[in-house]
Amino acid sequence: MTSIRRLVLLSFVLLCTAAFAQIPEPGPHPRLLMAEGEEPSIAAGSRFAKADSIIVAFSNAVLDEPPVTRKMIGKRLLHTSREALKRIFWLGYTYRTHGGEAYARRAIDEMLAASAFDDWNPSHFLDVGEMTMALAIGYDWLYGQMSQRERETVAKAIIDKGLQPASNEADAWFYRSEINWNAVCNAGMVYGALAVWEKDPEFCRSMLEKSLESNKLAYKAYEGGGYPEGYNYWGYGTSFQIMLEAAVESAFPQKWPVRAGYDDDVTVMPGRAGHLPPDFLSSADFVRFTSTPAGNCYSFSDSYRKASGQYMQAWMMTRTGDSSLLYPEMRIMEDTGYKRLCEERLFPMFLISLSRMPGFEISPPEKHYYECGGTTPIFVYRSGWTSRNDDYLGVKGGLSMSSHSHCDQGSFYFESDGVAWATDLGMQDYNSLESAGVDLWDMTQDSERWEVFRIGPFSHNILTINWKAPKVNRVINLLRTRKPDVPSAADPAGAELYLRPAYDDDLADYRREVLFDGEDLHVVDYLQAGDSTCTIRWAMCTEAEATLSDGRFLLRADGKCRSLSVTTEGSTPEITPHLWPTTYDAEAPDLEGMQYLHPTDVPNPGTALLGYTFTLLPRQKVVLHSVLSKEL
Numbered sequence: 001m002t003s004i005r006r007l008v009l010l011s012f013v014l015l016c017t018a019a020f021a022q023i024p025e026p027g028p029h030p031r032l033l034m035a036e037g038e039e040p041s042i043a044a045g046s047r048f049a050k051a052d053s054i055i056v057a058f059s060n061a062v063l064d065e066p067p068v069t070r071k072m073i074g075k076r077l078l079h080t081s082r083e084a085l086k087r088i089f090w091l092g093y094t095y096r097t098h099g100g101e102a103y104a105r106r107a108i109d110e111m112l113a114a115s116a117f118d119d120w121n122p123s124h125f126l127d128v129g130e131m132t133m134a135l136a137i138g139y140d141w142l143y144g145q146m147s148q149r150e151r152e153t154v155a156k157a158i159i160d161k162g163l164q165p166a167s168n169e170a171d172a173w174f175y176r177s178e179i180n181w182n183a184v185c186n187a188g189m190v191y192g193a194l195a196v197w198e199k200d201p202e203f204c205r206s207m208l209e210k211s212l213e214s215n216k217l218a219y220k221a222y223e224g225g226g227y228p229e230g231y232n233y234w235g236y237g238t239s240f241q242i243m244l245e246a247a248v249e250s251a252f253p254q255k256w257p258v259r260a261g262y263d264d265d266v267t268v269m270p271g272r273a274g275h276l277p278p279d280f281l282s283s284a285d286f287v288r289f290t291s292t293p294a295g296n297c298y299s300f301s302d303s304y305r306k307a308s309g310q311y312m313q314a315w316m317m318t319r320t321g322d323s324s325l326l327y328p329e330m331r332i333m334e335d336t337g338y339k340r341l342c343e344e345r346l347f348p349m350f351l352i353s354l355s356r357m358p359g360f361e362i363s364p365p366e367k368h369y370y371e372c373g374g375t376t377p378i379f380v381y382r383s384g385w386t387s388r389n390d391d392y393l394g395v396k397g398g399l400s401m402s403s404h405s406h407c408d409q410g411s412f413y414f415e416s417d418g419v420a421w422a423t424d425l426g427m428q429d430y431n432s433l434e435s436a437g438v439d440l441w442d443m444t445q446d447s448e449r450w451e452v453f454r455i456g457p458f459s460h461n462i463l464t465i466n467w468k469a470p471k472v473n474r475v476i477n478l479l480r481t482r483k484p485d486v487p488s489a490a491d492p493a494g495a496e497l498y499l500r501p502a503y504d505d506d507l508a509d510y511r512r513e514v515l516f517d518g519e520d521l522h523v524v525d526y527l528q529a530g531d532s533t534c535t536i537r538w539a540m541c542t543e544a545e546a547t548l549s550d551g552r553f554l555l556r557a558d559g560k561c562r563s564l565s566v567t568t569e570g571s572t573p574e575i576t577p578h579l580w581p582t583t584y585d586a587e588a589p590d591l592e593g594m595q596y597l598h599p600t601d602v603p604n605p606g607t608a609l610l611g612y613t614f615t616l617l618p619r620q621k622v623v624l625h626s627v628l629s630k631e632l
Contacts, residue, residue, distance in 0.1 A: 041355070042351060054347075055348060069113070088107045115153050133188045136195035172185070179237070180403075183238070225373070293382060300405075305425065314326060315349065324365040389416070392414070394414075399473070407457040408457070419543065445473070522627055544556055547579075553610050568622055580609040
């Protein structure tokens with residue numbers, strides 16, 4: 001070996017040793033999330049007693065259930081991993097906070113069953129990440145309740161089926177990811193390494209080092225203070241990011257800069273290790289503002305239409321000191337009897353987080369406006385926080401080909417009087433499409449993804465030109481936003497977007513304003529055709545019953561009424577109103593507008609799709625002013 005090669009090798013070894021030396025030995029078991037004596041104590045009359053009782057009730061119910069089995073759904077084992085995580089985490093929490101050997105024994109049986117699987121499906125590494133976290137929590141929390149043989153079995157499974165598969169670069173692409181996979185899979189690896197540290201300290205230290213370095217990429221999703229994958233995936237990715245941070249903080253109680261390498265502009269809570277980029281903490285506002293007054297969520301991207309309790313806001317509260325973050329989440333959880341929880345398997349973190357910040361009051365937020373930049377810029381206005389009848393407006397730009405996005409740049413969502421007058425249908429279950437052979441993950445212009453009704457352009461509150469999708473590789477930003485103290489006809493609230501880049505094959509100019517004047521919603525489209533004649537389709541999806549009368553639409557829901565009408569300025573093309581179907585009808589496949597619906601699309605009961613079509617001649621200009629009004 002030449003002297004140069006020896007020097008390079010020695011430098012590499014010293015570099016690795018120095019990196020590992022930054023990470024001390026973790027504390028004793030239990031070391032993950034809460035050490036011995038840190039268990040939450042929930043008083044019987046506490047507002048949070050119901051949450052505790054929900055966990056205990058589930059733990060009691062699962063005592064007589066058989067352990068999970070290795071059953072695939074499509075290409076995923078994820079449902080099994082998630083069920084195992086819920087059972088082990090909830091049973092372990094119940095045992096540690098209330099006692100009862102039966103809970104510990106049942107969680108151990110669950111771990112032994114998962115340990116016996118041939119593998120945890122590393123080809124879809126989310127399955128491995130969640131299963132590794134499940135067994136790591138159980139192993140750490142119930143270490144003293146397991147026999148030596150049981151410890152050996154579970155630790156070997158964590159190493160062989162959880163940590164070792166991450167050495168396969170083809171499966172472990174999450175290390176290079178900037179989406180939710182990074183947070184989820186790295187969190188699993190961190191939990192596994194910390195749980196079985198004593199079995200192979202050098203290997204576990206290297207795994208921890210690799211995950212913490214890779215995990216810096218996950219914070220790129222929060223640039224601008226939002227989250228490009230939408231409401232539900234904020235809940236998924238951020239929940240596991242918080243789990244990762246909380247595990248490292250708890251495992252190393254001494255102050256240690258575990259997130260070293262970030263800019264100096266970071267937030268560090270006194271007495272807690274870790275550096276958190278400000279945009280990550282700011283994203284708590286993103287999820288607060290994307291739940292709506294009527295209990296829905298602003299369901300762009302792969303989100304569901306109903307809001308879930310984002311209880312990880314309790315952890316965000318401990319880092320920001322803003323207890324109002326919990327106000328909308330408590331309303332959702334209490335109104336639904338804790339039956340609608342985002343990523344419910346992690347729910348014990350709600351009470352663990354609350355125990356770190358005693359003596360606080362939860363009051364309504366004072367803010368009425370929110371906007372973020374980043375890959376998916378959005379603007380939100382809401383008139384208040386205490387009534388389901390408050391007004392709510394959301395407007396979005398974005399990049400359709402980004403992770404989990406839909407073809408919906410320039411779309412809007414509007415709620416008032418408890419009704420979603422302009423809605424977004426949200427996501428369709430992946431397995432229902434993948435099992436039918438639909439390629440969901442090709443994000444190019446001609447992908448089948450854009451043919452799925454809920455994902456493609458034709459269900460969204462946007463324009464389409466010549467019955468084709470806008471360009472999916474164009475970024476649409478907010479030109480400006482308007483934030484008056486009180487919206488009025490003279491000073492409305494809303495946002496303006498420049499949309500021509502997504503339509504530049506057909507339009508020479510396109511700008512949209514979406515404005516709320518305190519009573520009515522105004523959507524103003526400024527259009528100029530390019531060098532060819534083009535057919536314009538303006539559409540809005542609603543949860544109201546819609547009828548057509550004298551060229552305008554009448555919308556009715558829950559005893560409330562609104563009308564939608566359109567006027568033009570400049571040239572006056574002939575405008576034809578339409579009511580299009582939102583559900584595929586196998587007996588009427590030639591129905592007008594049915595060309596965008598397919599047998600693989602799920603039904604959308606209780607919705608209507610309305611709008612207009614018109615033709616623009618080459619270089620023709622028009623201003624289209626659509627008004628959703630309280631006056632019929």
